[in-house]
Amino acid sequence: MQDIWHFPRKELTGKLTNAIRYNIIHSFTLFAPRRIGKTYFLNY
Ligand SMILES: Nc1ncnc2c1ncn2[C@@H]1O[C@H](COP(=O)(O)OP(=O)(O)O)[C@@H](O)[C@H]1O
């Protein structure tokens, strides 16, 4: 069953990967409290 509290963040993912790909930025920081999904976001 789909968990209503979690959803894909394709727009954010696309912005970050495109900014890296086209050398607009060379790094970024994910800054948020623990257990908010930072590692999960990077891995998937
Ligand atoms: N989009 C998501 N959908 C389902 N579960 C998620 C999602 N993002 C995070 N989780 C779960 O939430 C928990 C915390 O995520 P995690 O990435 O380890 O947090 P952080 O790195 O910010 O401390 C983990 O058990 C992870 O599997």
Ligand SMILES: [Mg+2]
């Ligand atoms: Mg983490």
